Amino acid sequence: MKNIAVIGAGTMGNGIAHVFAQSGFNVTLIDVQEEALERALGTIGRNLDRLIKKEKITTQDKTSTLNRISTSTAMKEGVASANLVVEAATERTDLKLSIFKALDGAAPADCILATNTSSISITEIAAVTERPELVIGMHFMNPVPVMKLIEVIRGYATSNATCIAVMELSKSLGKIPVEVNDYPGFVANRILMPMINEAIITLHEGVADVHAIDTVMKLGMAHPMGPLQLADFIGLDVCLSILRVLYDGLGNPKYAPCPLLVNMVTAGHLGIKSGQGFYVHTAGTKELVVAPNFR
Secondary structure, eight states, rough: OOOEEEESSSHHHHHHHHHHHHOOOOOEEEOOOOHHHHHEEEEEEEHHHHHHHHTTSHHHHHHHHHHHHEEEEEEEHTTTSSSSSEEEEOSSSHHHHHHHHHHHHHSOTEEEEEEEEESSHHHHHTSSSOOOEEEEEEOSSSSTTOOOOOEEEEEETOHHHHHHHHHHHHTTTOOOOEEEOOOOTTHHHHHHHHHHHHHHHHTTTTOOOOHHHHHHIIIOOOOSOHHHHHHHHHHHHHHHHHHHHHHHOOOOGGOOOOOHHHHHHHHTTTTTTTTBBEEETTTOOOEEEEEEGOO
C-alpha cells in the first residue's frame, strides 16, 4: 500500500495526511472546498516547521513530505489509484454513509475503505457498500502527528486480511494500533465520554467549579488536562454527538448527556472551535481563563 487518499481536510484529515506523507506514502487529500485544502497544507507546513525547530526532521524532510501530498476537490479522481482511503469527514452518520456509497463506486475493487469515526458503527457504514469485508475503522487520536494510538475497529464483516493489513500499516506510521470490536463508542470514547459527562454533571450540580474539577483530575489522577478542558479541545458538539450514539446504541441512562452540555451546544459554545466553552480560548495564548458563565 503506497497510495493513500484522505477524505476531509479538517483537523483530523490534515493530521492523517501529514503522518502518511511523512512516513513515505503518496497522499491525495480530498475536500469539496479548495479553501479547506489550502488551509490544511498550511497547517501541515507549520507542524513540520515545529518538528524542524525541535531538530526532529530536516528542511529537506519537510519538502519531501509536502511533495508527497496532492489535493483534489473531486472524489472520483482523487481515489482512482488508492490502495487505502481514510474518511475523516464530520462526525455525522448520514454524511459518512453518503461518502461510503460514493467511495464504493469510485475506488478500486481491492481498495480498503477506512473511517476515522470516533463512535459511529463500522458495520452500519460497511452495509452501504458492496465490499463490507474491506471496510474498517481507523480511529486516530488528536493531534494525529503526536498521539501514538490508533483504534482499529472491526465491523461485523471485516475480514482478517483487512484487519491484519491495517494493523501492520498503522505500525509503519510509528503508531501503536489496538484492535477492538464494533460496539458504540468502541473503547476510547465508551470510557472517556462518560467521564467527561460526569465532570459536566458535577459542575451542573454545583459540587465544584470548573477550575476545581479540572485540577482534581490533573493533580489527583495524573491526567495531562482536566476533563472540561479536554471537552473544549475535542469540541462540545462532538462530545454531545458521541454521548447520543452511546445512549441510543446501548439504551442505558448512564450515557444520557448532561442538560448543561446540551444547552451549551445549542447556544453555540463549542469550546476551542467557537472561542468559548468551559474556558475562553484566545488565539496566541495558552492561558486558561474560565468562561464568564462559570465564574
